[in-house]
Amino acid sequence: MKRLKISVVCLFLACAVFACSSGKAKRSELVIANSKSYEASLFRQNCAICHGQEANGKEMDGRLIPSLRYGTAAQKSEEEIYLQIKExxxxxxxxxxxxxxxxxxxxxxxxxxxxxxxxxx
Ligand code: HEC
Structure with a gap:
């Protein structure tokens, strides 16, 4: 009986993992907090305070700071993003x-x- 329960739980977990990895667009796979890349550390130092730890946007002083993964940010060209950061x-x-x-x-x-x-x- 215990075995059965464990396998049901495992099956459920496997489905959940599968649903998460297949359902979501691949765009948001990166977990910035776990990334050791140079860019991720630049992000944590310079951008996370406003755009949120995982770049999902956040509210600050009643203002909505946009996500960098979805929405208007994803519609911007390379050039526009470059200028946004630079200027x-x-x-x-x-x-x-x-x-x-x-x-x-x-x-x-x-x-x-x-x-x-x-x-x-
Ligand atoms: C002081 C807060 C703050 C910091 C720090 C900050 N941003 Fe932003 N960012 C904003 C706000 C607010 C906007 C929305 C501007 C607007 O309304 O046009 C924005 C917009 C953007 C956009 C365009 C998104 C869109 O939806 O059009 C990009 C790309 C971006 N930021 C990247 C970055 C990156 C990369 C960093 C770190 C190097 C960074 N930001 C740091 C506040 C910040």
């Missing part, structure tokens, strides 16, 4: 004095590839 757009600060050109480019790729699941460029 900022109130109330988001410009990062051209905080991050090097290479770091800005890495963050653009991080947002597009790792968070939004876009291939290439």
């Amino acid at each position: 900022g757009k109130l109330p988001m600060p410009a990062f051209k004095n905080q991050l090097t050109e290479e770091e800005i480019n890495r963050m653009v790729q991080f947002v597009r590839r790792d968070l939004q699941g876009k291939e290439g460029n």
